[in-house]
Amino acid sequence: MPRGWDGVRGRLSVAGSLFRFLWMYRLWWMIPLVSVLLVFGALLLVAQQSAIAPFIYTLF
Amino acid sequence: MHILGLSCFYHDAAAVILRDGLLVAAAEEERFSRKKHDNRYPTHAIRFCLQQAGIAASDLEYVVFYEKPFVKFERIVKSTLQTVPRSLRLFREAMGSWLVDKLWIQELIRQDLGLPGDRILFADHHQSHAASAFYCSPFDEAAVLTLDGVGEWSCGTIGWGRGSALHLSHEIRFPHSLGLLYSTFTAFLGFEVNEGxxxxxxxxxxxxxxxxxxxxxxxxxxxxxxLWLDLRYFAFHRSSERSFSRKFLDLFGPPRDPSRADQLDPAYCDVAASIQEVAETAIVTMARQALQSSGMERLCYAGGVALNSVANWRILQETPAKALFVQPAAGDSGGALGAALYVYHGLLNRPRRFVMEHAYWGAEASEGQIVGFLQQSGIPFERFERQDALLDRAVELLKDGRVVGWLQGRFEWGPRALGNRSILADPRNPQMKEIVNRKIKFREPFRPFAPSVLAEAGSRYFELPERSRLAARFMLVVPPIRPERHAEIPAVTHVDGTGRLQLVEESVNPLYTALIRRFEQATGVPVLLNTSFNLKGEPIVNTPQEAHATFQRSEMDALVMGPCLVEKRIGA
Known part of the structure; x- marks a missing residue:
């Protein structure tokens, strides 16, 4: 998938849809969990794609 | 209006394209990527579909994915959290793949095809299965049954279709899944889940x-x-490594050693017979319920479990169904087709125009490509100007006990080779099953081979009621072979006297029909042994290059591609 601002914006849009889905189906309890998971997911992606990978790896 | 249907990330990735509700092309990704059961985003299959339709991605009105990722994500989070701490490892692994790929499918499609988000749609997994069966069937109205491992939450559904309407009225929800029950026993018997x-x-x-x-x-x-599973005996809902629990082993004993996969240990054969019997009973009960609750007389059936062709035969025997239609790519790849059809008919309410009469929706090699490949590679071959002469030569080889690779036209949609990417042999030879199993397919010796039979001769060789003909077209029922014919076609008669036949119709595949007809003229038997053109663990071949490589790596005797014949010289 192409990187850059367009890719980030696209992913933010999907994340927004996911939160709307959780809200609409009254899955409120999942919102904090999913938020944490998405942050981890973003870190994973950054770790895969960038030069700061070694530093993130040492954090865990 | 062009609609692209996609499936990926779980079992078999695939892409299909519809033009004004008519199917133009459909293919599994594995045929291009050469990775068996490839579940990655189907880049090659998408390109093939667009090329076949002669359009660019920007010409697509809609792209539809065969399931709803957010609902599935919800199910995975909920069900794994319920079994913490034992499911922690499963949770960690699942989240890894979800956070990197699966959640972002809409963005992946948008980036790949350059389409705005509002042209990317998502259909329910079992709605896609149901649509793939009903909208491809020749029925105006029918009951619908879908069964597989699991989709979002559903493991099976019952419903009905009428005209362009499709309604699912009942569902069985995860973890109570017939597909996962069968897969648990597949793993216990030492075979690979989703393959064995x-x-x-x-x-x-x-x-x-x-x-x-x-x-x-x-x-x-x-x-x-x-149905209801006693979860104390299972681990598929909390483990990524094992699908059965210790309690399961207490009940059934130690699992079969996978390295003994080609052995027929009596106790494990009894387990296989038992789970098949239980699965058949459940499937027949569900099919009966689908017919009864809908009040309809015909049944459409899809989902991975619908590939259990022995159970399909029992549906025809033990329910009042007047006809059964099983979509040939009944598993997850077929979801791509169903999702596209569901958008066209179910959402846009367009009238039905398509009936799936055949399964030849894949890529094709032209005569020029075949000849060009053989010439450039310096492979000696004989080119036949007249089709009659080619068929006579092929029949002569088959009659002499040779095994012939057969590549013609577009490759098949679904897991079955139906005469366009097939390995063919003489079914009259009692040794042929072992020869093809051991020397060519390199697979377990107990597995049976399918017979391709001329449609008009089907009832002469099989106990085949009229209502089973639709399913038999796609090799999706296993009827008994008439006892007096067992000795005539021993290579395709399974140990219980049945055969997973393919009825071959002239209107559907004239060349293959002509070949079998000539074989009948030469031998009196209108039947050929037909197995898929691949080696163990590999996808079915697509191109002449792949066909020739497979031919070379096995002990196949001859290869027919288009009008060309390649023979293996003895000692070569």
Missing amino acids: EYKVMGMAPYGTPRYVDKIRRIVRIYDDGS
């Missing part, structure tokens, strides 16, 4: 179903078609 289910089905006739009572202790089947 056919082997369990092929092994079952060698055993006696003496463990049925034990299996009934871990699964309850109700008259309304529902």
Whole structure:
């Protein structure tokens, strides 16, 4: 998938849809969990794609 | 209006394209990527579909994915959290793939095809299966049954279709899944899950179903078609490594050693026979319920479990269904087709125009490509100007006990080779099953081979009621071979006297029909042994190059591609 601002914006849009889905189906309890998971997911992606990978790896 | 349907990230990735509700092309990704059961985003299959339709991605009105990722994500989070801490590892692994790929499918499609988000749609997994069966069937109205491992939450659904309307009225929800029950036994019997289910089905006739009572202790089947699994015996909902629990092993003993996969240990054959018997009972009960609750007389059926062709035969025998239609790519790849059809008919309410009469929706090699490849590679071949002469030569080889690779036209949609990417042999030779199994396919010796039979001769060789003909077209029923014919076609007669036949119709595949007809003229038998053109663990071939490589790596004797014949010289 192409990187850059367009890719980030696209992913933010999907994340927004996911939160709307959780809200609409009254899955409120999942919102904090999913938020944490998405942050981890973003870190994973950054770790895969960038030069700061070694530093993130040492954090865990 | 062009609609692209996609499936990926779980089992078999695939892409299909519809033009004004008519199917133009459909293919699994594995045929291009050469990775068996490839589940990655189907880049190659998408390109093929667009090329076949002669359009660019920007010409697509809609792209539809065959399931709803957010609902599935919800199910995975909920079900794994319920079994913490034992499911922690499963949770960690699942989240890894979800956070990197699966959640972002809409963005992946948008980036790949350059389409705005509002042209990317998502259909429910079982709605896609149901649509793939009903909208491809020739029926104006029919009951619908879908069964597989699991989609979002559903593991099976019952409903009905009429005209462009499709409604699912009942569902069985995860974890109570017939597909996952069967897969658990597949793993217990030492076969690979999502791949070895056919082997369990092929092994079952060698055993006696003496463990049925034990299996009934871990699964309850109700008259309304529902079922309930006793989760103490299973681990698929909390483990990424094992699908059965210690309690399961206490009941059935140690699992079969996978390295003994080609052995027929009697106790394990009995287990295979027992799970097949229980699965058949459940499927027949569900099919009966689908017909009864909908009040309809015909049945459309899809989902991975619908590839259990032995059970399909029992549906025809034991329910009042007047006809059964099973979509040839009944598993997850077929979801791509169903999702696209569901958008066209179910959402846009367009009238139905398509009936799936055949399964030849894949890529094709032109005569020029075949000849060019053979010439450039310096492969000696004989080119036949007249089709009659080619067929006569092929029949001569088959009659002499040779095994012939056969590549013609577009490749098949779904897991079955139906005469365009097939390995063919003489079914009259009692040694032929072993020859093809051991020397060419390199697969378990107990697995049976399918017979391709001229449609008009079907009832002469099989106990084949009219209502089974639709399913037999796609090799999706296993009827008994007439006892007086067993000795005539021993290579395709399974140990229990059945055969997973393909009825070959001239209107559907004239060349293959002509070949079998000539074989009949030469031998008196209108039947050929037909197995898929691949080696063990590989996808079915697509191109002449792949066909020739497979031909070279096996002990196949001859290869027919288009009008060209390549023969293996003895000692070469």
